[in-house]
Structure formats: structure tokens, C-alpha cells
Amino acid sequence: MTTTVEPLPRETSVPGQTGSAAFDVLRVPLLGRFLRWRWSRVTLQVPVLLLSLVMIGHAFWGPQLAPKNLAALLTWVHFRGLVVLAILVGGNLFCMACPFMLPRELARRWINPRWEWPRGLRNKWLSIGLFVFVLFAYELFDLWGDPWWTGVLIVVYFAAAVVVDSLFRRASFCKYVCPVGQFNFLSSTMAPLELAVRDHGICVGCHTKDCIRGRRPLATGSEGTPDSARLPVLQRGCELALFQPRKVGNLDCTFCFDCVYACPHDNVGILTRLPGDELSQGGTRSGIGRISRRFDFTALATVFTFGALLNAFAMISPVYAVEQWVAEITGLRVEWPILAGLFSLALILEPTILLGAAAAVTRGLAGAPASVLQIINHFARSLVPLGFGIWLAHYGFHFFTGFLTVVPVAQNAALRSFGSPILGDPQWHFGGLPEAIVFPIELGFLMLGLVGSWIVSWSLAGELAPERTGSAFTPWAVLHALLFGVAVWIMTQPMDMRGTMLGG
Amino acid sequence: MRCVSHLATCVSWLIVCAAVATAGCSPPTSTAPGVQVDLTVAPSPPVVGDADVTLTLKDANGSPLADAVVSLEGNMNHAGMKPSFAELHEGEPGRYAGKLEFTMGGDWFILVTAKTSDGQIVERKIDVPGVQAE
Numbered sequence: 001m002t003t004t005v006e007p008l009p010r011e012t013s014v015p016g017q018t019g020s021a022a023f024d025v026l027r028v029p030l031l032g033r034f035l036r037w038r039w040s041r042v043t044l045q046v047p048v049l050l051l052s053l054v055m056i057g058h059a060f061w062g063p064q065l066a067p068k069n070l071a072a073l074l075t076w077v078h079f080r081g082l083v084v085l086a087i088l089v090g091g092n093l094f095c096m097a098c099p100f101m102l103p104r105e106l107a108r109r110w111i112n113p114r115w116e117w118p119r120g121l122r123n124k125w126l127s128i129g130l131f132v133f134v135l136f137a138y139e140l141f142d143l144w145g146d147p148w149w150t151g152v153l154i155v156v157y158f159a160a161a162v163v164v165d166s167l168f169r170r171a172s173f174c175k176y177v178c179p180v181g182q183f184n185f186l187s188s189t190m191a192p193l194e195l196a197v198r199d200h201g202i203c204v205g206c207h208t209k210d211c212i213r214g215r216r217p218l219a220t221g222s223e224g225t226p227d228s229a230r231l232p233v234l235q236r237g238c239e240l241a242l243f244q245p246r247k248v249g250n251l252d253c254t255f256c257f258d259c260v261y262a263c264p265h266d267n268v269g270i271l272t273r274l275p276g277d278e279l280s281q282g283g284t285r286s287g288i289g290r291i292s293r294r295f296d297f298t299a300l301a302t303v304f305t306f307g308a309l310l311n312a313f314a315m316i317s318p319v320y321a322v323e324q325w326v327a328e329i330t331g332l333r334v335e336w337p338i339l340a341g342l343f344s345l346a347l348i349l350e351p352t353i354l355l356g357a358a359a360a361v362t363r364g365l366a367g368a369p370a371s372v373l374q375i376i377n378h379f380a381r382s383l384v385p386l387g388f389g390i391w392l393a394h395y396g397f398h399f400f401t402g403f404l405t406v407v408p409v410a411q412n413a414a415l416r417s418f419g420s421p422i423l424g425d426p427q428w429h430f431g432g433l434p435e436a437i438v439f440p441i442e443l444g445f446l447m448l449g450l451v452g453s454w455i456v457s458w459s460l461a462g463e464l465a466p467e468r469t470g471s472a473f474t475p476w477a478v479l480h481a482l483l484f485g486v487a488v489w490i491m492t493q494p495m496d497m498r499g500t501m502l503g504g
Numbered sequence: 505m506r507c508v509s510h511l512a513t514c515v516s517w518l519i520v521c522a523a524v525a526t527a528g529c530s531p532p533t534s535t536a537p538g539v540q541v542d543l544t545v546a547p548s549p550p551v552v553g554d555a556d557v558t559l560t561l562k563d564a565n566g567s568p569l570a571d572a573v574v575s576l577e578g579n580m581n582h583a584g585m586k587p588s589f590a591e592l593h594e595g596e597p598g599r600y601a602g603k604l605e606f607t608m609g610g611d612w613f614i615l616v617t618a619k620t621s622d623g624q625i626v627e628r629k630i631d632v633p634g635v636q637a638e
Binding site for chain 2: 065066067068069072073076077142144145316317398399401402405409428429430431432493494495496
């Protein structure tokens, strides 16, 4: 990963252009002061790390019954639900408090990574593969019901973060490997907050570019000179190659606050913005390039959205009927090839047909002077709001219906560990909201996603075919409505979680 | 640097404490391995709603174990669901019956706890796969 600091474009030199009217969380008394503090991120990470250690301990040495195990419960119910809800109301708060980064930071005190991330892997393909692998393993090995393997997954995650970032410079793990990170990056395009420059005019006059280069001690009189470049970094700049004045939105932003800590002009804030607006913005983005020219982002948005449907579909009865039917006609008696077939159908064949058809119709109706693939790349972003809505509905269902179950599980863990009810006797009647209340919330999330996808695709249609916006918009609106309908149908089905597919 | 070293030390201790806390102090439970426990659920296959549950308890010689206090706890195999509880009542000696609610379709397991008249605690986990949603 190389970072070049280019001159700012003329239009960004207008003082106060960005964020002048936006609310800035960093201006909030106490909270803003805390967040600007150099150790604020670590302060948020430590409790999550401690919780992760408890989860690992309970995964391996606690009861191997998922409903009574903190690792299974917190990973598959609370963590997933809180991640998407936090993004909905704030931003990428999980990456901000990511516990996997603390051991990595410790390791980097002793290990200085030598290599740049391989050029051929500077894209999203590896992380897309890992994202699909996690979804596949989740279904195949019934991870939701297996505390031990859930613990293994958490430990492997810690190890992978340490190993990758001990070998490779900057935040290679976050940017190119972490599947949770990619999920959060895409989801946080729908967040109402972003780390952004307060006043671009100040950036125009800035010569040190600490937000990307980092801050080093003075060497031969001025910062940023060749001599000072060899000195140790006092405060690093963005490790994900996002140069603040050219950064657009939340893609690839881990909310690590390095830019906030590094900026000598206190010119980076947490600003409010219109959720999803960044999806309709064209142009080149720092550290990313043009999204419309990156097929890996198209694939990521596609897997994100169709994976949401697949992950939810796997929770209801019809999936077992489908799998049983496939097993009968093929004679297969093992699950993985059938599951692999379903994944291929849902994540490759179905999107190829649907997106290809929508793009072909768009080309025909709007007369857009672009290839089908170019049109797909142009509109793929519009899937993200709906995909996020489906994840919200799915994970929100589990969280809202079961958020209080952590109380008796924690009480039981304390009782079994210490032999006395130090947290009280387990209150097993604690659950969550009734499904009758949660269902309208799910529908609301899905409808928000649909409206978001329509707004983004309208904007993208206008960019592609200014004279025939409606014609370019219609095929994608129909596609979104179709996916919305499927999602609503899935959410109306009674949940049916089985660990055994064939004959189960 | 000193701060980081302290943090590393704290983390190491916490790993040890977490392992000890979650493993080392669990009280042993007797599961009376010689006792035979048979559970039947009706309807079969089970469906969402109240199910009729019948449990027979026999000692190692096959003789019915009467006058036991039997309770059931039904859980789904995934986290985030409230368990269902049932107390079973003895009809004929060694045969206990009651109702247990399956609140959702999917794989369940039932934790059986029986305290026999001679004070033995019998614990079993019995899988009930494929409770049908409708």
C-alpha cells in the first residue's frame, strides 16, 4: 500500500465547505474532549477485550450448551445485533472499539512489520472470500449452537490480526483481510456520522499532512523533511490510506481516530451527514479510487446483500425442504456439497442473472452508452441500503427477542464458576421483546432499506442517463422491490433453526 | 512503553483468571449413570406448542424409581431464547408426565433433573431435533 499526497482540488479550497452546517460530536462537552484524548480508543477497546477474554474462557471451559454459554450468546445474538444498531444510530463503533487491534498494537511494540501488503491483493477479493467462508462455516458447522467452535473463531481472529499486521505494514488486516471489517465498512455507508474535515480551507494551507503521514519529532528544523521521515512516529496517520481532505464517506474507515489525534489544526470532526448519501457520490476517493471502476466493490456489495437474504433464508423451514429435495434427486448424503450448491446459486448465479438483466434493460431503455458490466458496477452500490436493512431486520430480530437472556446466562456462569450466586440466582424467564412487537420493527428496517436503495439508484440513474433518468431507474427499482419482497417473505416465516439438515 | 507492558501483564493475568473462573470452581454434580431415563414427546415429530412429555425412570436393575421429583428444562440449540420449564407428576410408579412448551421450530434439547427418593440427583440431556414450526 502506497500513499501519495496529492494537491487538493480547487473546489476543496473553499473554507468551511465541509461540515460547516453539520453537527460535530467532537464539539460536545465532555464527550468530545474524551474522544479527542489520545487514549480514548484504547479506553474503549480494553473493556471489549476483557469481555472477549471472558467469552473465550467460557467457550472452552464453560457449558457446551449454546443457550447457556456467554461466547455463543454474546457472539451470535448481542454482538451482531449491537454492531448493526450502532451503525444505524451512530457509526462504525465496533471497529472503533475493536478488541482484535489491542494485541496487534502490543505485538507491534516488539515487531516492526517489514513488508507492504502484496500489490495483487490490494483489493477486496480476499476479504470477500473470507466473508463467504464465514457465512458458509456458520451454516455447515452450526456455529450458532457450538460454543467451542465459536471460541476457536474468536481466537483465530485475534491470531490472524496479530500475524497479518506483524508481517505487513499499516492496517493491512483491516483493509484487505477482515470480513467483519468489510461488513462494517459497507454498513457504515448508512451511518449518520463520519470522520470528516471540518474546514477544507485549513487543509489547503496545511503542509505537513499529518493526518495521512503521521507526526514525527522535529529533526532539522521542520516536520516532514527527509530527516524527520526517518524518525519514529509520534502519532501515526491513517493506516488505511484515507487522506482526510479527499476522503469520501465511511468506506474503509475504522473510526480509529488516528486522523483526529494527528491533525495539528484540530480540523477533523465526527460530523453528521445524510446516511447513504456517499453511495450516490461519484469521483475518486482517497485510498479507494473510483468505486464504479472497482468490480471487487461490486462483488462485495452483491455478496453483502444476497448474503443477507441467504443467511436469513437458512433460518426458516423451506431451506430444509430445498436441501432435502436436492439430496433426494442427487443421492447426496453429506451436507457440504448441497450447501455449496445453494451458496453458488444464491451468491453467484442469482445475482449474475438479476443484476445482468437489470443492467441490460437499463441499457436498452435508457440508451446508456456503457457496457452491461459498467452499468452493473455503476448501480451495485444501490443494493447496500437494502442489504443493510435485511441484516438489520435479521440481527435485530435475534437481539430484540433475546437481549435480556444475557442476564441469566451471566448469573449462571458466575454461579457455576464461583459456587455462589454472586450475580444473583439465574433469572431464566428473562428474554426480550415479543415477536409481535419485533416484527413491525423488522418491517420498518426493510422499508428503510428499500427507500434508501431507491433513492441511491435514482441518483445513480440521473448520473448515468440525465435525459432518461426514469428509464434507467426503473429496472433497478423493480430489482430492489423484488429483493424486498423476498426479504419480507422470509421474515414472515416462522423461525426454524436446525443443526441437522438431512433427515433432521 | 511502561504503560503497554503493564497492559500486557494485566491481559495475561486476565486470561488466567478467565480460565480459572470459568473452569476451575465448577461444583461437581452427580449424574447417577446407572439410572435409565426414557423420554417420549407427543406428538411425534413434535410441533410448536405444548407437547405431552412422558418420562420413565428405572434403576440399574430395571426397577421403576418411584417418588422422584422430576423437572424439565427445554432449550433450543442456539442462544438467545428463553428456556421452557415443566414439572412432571408421577402417574404410576416410575412414570412421570407433564407438558412442555416448544416456543419455536428447530432443534431442541431437554435437560432432565430428577431427585430420587434416596437423594440421588439424576441429570440427562436429551436431544429433540426437528421440532416443526407448523
